[in-house]
Amino acid sequence: MGPYFFIFSIIISLALTLVNGDAGLIQKTCKTTKYYDLCVSSLKSDPTSANSDTKGLAMIMVGVGMANATATSTLLSSQLLTTKNDTIMRKVLKECSDKYAHAADALQASVQDFDSELYDYVYMHIMAAADYPNACHNAFRRYPRLVYPQQIARREMV
Known part of the structure; x- marks a missing residue:
């Protein structure tokens, strides 16, 4: 889930400016992220993204996460x-x-906080969601004979 959380943090910070949607908003927004292609493809996968403002784009990314x-x-x-x-x-x-279920719950809580304009809590929940996969990695590290599942590692890189 690594790249998604980096993208979330950028889009959430941009969403605070509440720029109205236009044809190039997705590209403009994603240019500020480290994972431009993933950001664009994730946002464009939602048909409402073309008419969304930055808050709408942030909510789309939270949904993807x-x-x-x-x-x-x-x-x-x-x-x-x-x-x-x-x-x-x-x-x-x-x-x-x-841990991954808790990450989904934290992202759901961020949606509610965003709707209530509680942006400190939005940030807190997104950062918590980003940390849950690290806890999973640490669980595997506690047992040196266990190998972190490749399926999960690949999912985290997408």
Whole structure:
């Protein structure tokens, strides 16, 4: 989820200026991010983005992040079925699944805070959501024999 959270933080800060939507707003907004192509493709995947202001773009990115976190949590939960005999791996997969679910919850809370114009809380929830994947990595590091799942590593880079 790494690139998404970097993009969120930029778009959230830009959303505070509430620029009205225009044809080039997505490109202008994404030029300020480290992951331009990912930002543009993520925003354009939502048909409402063409007419959105920066607040709308921020909410689209939060939605993308929530979907990613939820899907990753579900994937990790499904891997529990294939590791019935490895109690340590099951424990770590469960912890990671929970962390990604918490990330989705934190992003959902940021939407509510954004609607209430509680921008300090928006930032706090987005930063919390960004940190939950780190907690998952740390869970795997506690057990040197465990290998971080490539499926999850790839999802984090998209």
